[in-house]
Amino acid sequence: MSIAALVGSDQLTQDGDDDELLLSVSAFIEKEVGSDLKSLKKLGKLIEKMTEDKIKLEEQVLTISSEIPKRIQSALKDAEESKQVLNQFLEQEAPLFSSITSHLLTAQPWMDDLGAMITQIEEIEQHLTYLKWVSQIEELSDNIQQYLMTNNVPEAASILVTMTELDIKLQESSCTHLLSFLEFSRGLVMLILEKLASDIPCLLYDDNLFCHLVDEVLLFERELHSVHGYPSTFASCMHILSEETCFQRWLTVERKFALQKMDSMLSSEAVWVSQYKDITDVDEMKVPDCAEVFMTLLLVITDRYKNLPTAPRKLQFLELQKDLVDDFRIRLTQVMKEETRAPLDFRYCAILNAVNYISTVLADWADNVLQQAALEVFAENNALSKLQLGQLASMESSVFDDMINLLERLKLDMLTRQVDHVFREVKDAAKLYKxxxxxxxxxxxxxxxxxxxxxxxxxxxxxxxxxxxxxxxxxxxxxxxxxxxxxxxxxxxxxxxxxxxxxxxxxxxxxxxxxxxxxxxxxxxxxxxxxxxxxxxxxxxxxxxxxxxxxxxxxxxxxxxxxxxxxxxxxxxxxxxxxxxxxxxxxxxxxxxxxxxxxx
Incomplete structure (x- = not known):
């Protein structure tokens, strides 16, 4: 007979919870006793064990029943205190939030300005870094040029190695589009060079068309380099203008138009008046208009040829400018001789001011492209000794020294005439006093x-x-x-x-x-x-x-x-x-x- 039959049929019909309990108990007894009647002797020990477990459970329940209310009461007390503290925090939070919001609103313009300033600083730092590289390259280039001028080839080669190492570092660039753009620009320039090479022979003997061509080429070159960053090492239109036939024609036309400008300028009476005569601060040198226009003419010529690719071509233009200065000096001398009978008159003084101004400006030009062109040519041709090259490089002498000496001699001669004239008048006035x-x-x-x-x-x-x-x-x-x-x-x-x-x-x-x-x-x-x-x-x-x-x-x-x-x-x-x-x-x-x- 099974254990389930002993339990009774009325207990097997209880509700769901009791059924589960009965099933659990039945399964437990089935496991511990089984269907063997001999195993019933184990029930005593099992009952004792279960009784002990029941007693332990009751003790635990009693213990827990006495401690839980205390813990719950303590937890409730802590919760109440926490609630009070939280309420205090909430009361403080409102004014603090309002203060923080007000402060943020006040500080927002400062933050915006500071952010903009930081952005500018970062941009300037990038520019500064770039300029440092450029400065380093320029310094190395200047050193190489100086050593070459003094024929110190080993030192120049050493610095060239340093520059090569620097170039290797700078080869890697993420701006690949720039290289593509420059190559595209170079391709366009090559097309322009082909067009110029075919057109120039047809324009050489028409002064107006040739001058217009030169002007357009110079403007194009200036824009190409200044606006589009075209490298000076690439082929350019200046190479076409530097070819012998075209270059000699350019020199001839520049001389012709410069002389025409001088003729028309000196034929006017207004050229002896300073355009700044009514402005004392500006008119310190009392420069007549003819002298200022002439020096502007020389500056314009310099600006036109300064980008020529070779130093000998620049030097040829320099010789043209020296010839123009000498021609203008001769013209001033001729006008001065017409005024020698009245050395105190306005025109004579204006001529003297013009001579002084031209001499002063030429002395100031020693450090510009003209001087550098002469140095480069002398160095290339070994025309000067190391000592002479050193003197030129240190600006102890100037390419205009001969012109300046002639102008200074003319200035001294004119001043002497004025002094002698005034001195004669003073002597005549001093006869009674004598x-x-x-x-x-x-x-x-x-x-x-x-x-x-x-x-x-x-x-x-x-x-x-x-x-x-x-x-x-x-x-x-x-x-x-x-x-x-x-x-x-x-x-x-x-x-x-x-x-x-x-x-x-x-x-x-x-x-x-x-x-x-x-x-x-x-x-x-x-x-x-x-x-x-x-x-x-x-x-x-x-x-x-x-x-x-x-x-x-x-x-x-x-x-x-x-x-x-x-x-x-x-x-x-x-x-x-x-x-x-x-x-x-x-x-x-x-x-x-x-x-x-x-x-x-």
Missing amino acids: KERWLSLPSQCEQAVMSLSSSACPLLLTLRDRLLQLEQQLCFSLFRVFWQMLVEKLDMYIYQEIILANHFNEGGAAQLQFDMTRNLFPLFSHYCKRPENYFKHVKEACIILNLNIGSALLLKDVLQSASEHLSATAALNEVGIYKLAQQDVEILLNLRTNWPNTGK
């Missing part, structure tokens, strides 16, 4: 107030008028040279023709000193701080003539008894004499008539 009776003039104590000699007025008025006239017509540097040259002649004239040609009593010496120090010297105080230093002979002669009797006698004795030159020099220096020689001072002392009756 005949002044210096022996019979009253002493200073006999006069209430010292006043200018009436015979000196024509001299000073003439001098003042000419200084004012030339200050307005000459540029500052020329006028400075003019008045210094005039002062040098005037100083010697007054010293030799007035002072040494007369004798002076006490009143005559005092009057001479008053005329010089209070009237003549101040005429030049506007041009220098201490004008008396330019009248050294006159100033020191006045000192000697106005020494008091005791000092004059003592000085005369020292000069007569001095056995050594040093002692005489020291005595002269003590009274302020540095320019005049001992013999000159002795002559001046003998011109004094107010000696004591002792005869000394």
Whole structure:
């Protein structure tokens, strides 16, 4: 009989939960006891075990039943506290959120500006990195050029190796489209070169068409290199213009049109007026319009040929410019000779200003493409020694030195004419002053107030008028040279023709000193701080003539008894004499008539 039959049929009809329990119990008994009746003896032990398990479970249930409420109560308490803290946080969150939102709104423009600035900085850093590479390449190139000029081939080769290594580093580029674009540009340029090669022979002997062609080629070259980044190492239209037949024709046309421009320019009266005459700050050099137009013409020619591919071609243009400068100098000289009878007139001064301006600009051009072209040609042809190349490279000499020397000679000649003309006028005005009776003039104590000699007025008025006239017509540097040259002649004239040609009593010496120090010297105080230093002979002669009797006698004795030159020099220096020689001072002392009756 099975265990299931013993349980009873009424227990097998309970609800689902009881059925599952019964089935579990039945399965457990079936497993532990089985269908063997002999196994029923195990039921006692099984019941005992189950009883023990029941007791343990009841104990655990009792224990848990007593601890869970405490834990639940503690958890509820913690939850309540957490809720209170959370409420506090929520109360603080609202104003904090409002404050943060307000701060973000306030800071947003700053953040936008800062973001834009950071973007600019990053872009500038990229540009700076690029420029550093370019600067490094330029520095290496300059060093190679310098070593080649001085024939130092080993050093040049060493730097070339460095540049090659740098080039290898820069070969890898992600900008492959640029290489494709440049190759495309080079292909187009090659087509243009073929077209030019076929068209130029037909245009060589038509000046207008040929000039138009050259202008278009130059504009195209400038745009190709500056706008599209076309490398100078690629073939260009300048190579066509550099071919012998075309180049010689270009030179001829440039010379022809430049000479025509000079002819038309010098035929107008307005070219001698500065276009900036009403603007003082700009018109410091008082440059006439003809000089400015001429130098602009030279600059335009330079701009047209500076991109020629070879230095010898540039040098040929340089020779053309030198010829034009010399031609313009000759034309200015011819106009100047027509004005030599009136060297103070406006046109003569304008010519002088033009010569000075051209000379100054040519001296400033020593460091440009003209100088570099000459250096390159000389280096290629070994025409100069290493020392001469070094001097040219260090700008101790200029390719325009010959022209500058001729212009400086012309400038000095014109200034000398002006100085001589003014000096003649001053001498004519000084005739009465020269005949002044210096022996019979009253002493200073006999006069209430010292006043200018009436015979000196024509001299000073003439001098003042000419200084004012030339200050307005000459540029500052020329006028400075003019008045210094005039002062040098005037100083010697007054010293030799007035002072040494007369004798002076006490009143005559005092009057001479008053005329010089209070009237003549101040005429030049506007041009220098201490004008008396330019009248050294006159100033020191006045000192000697106005020494008091005791000092004059003592000085005369020292000069007569001095056995050594040093002692005489020291005595002269003590009274302020540095320019005049001992013999000159002795002559001046003998011109004094107010000696004591002792005869000394």
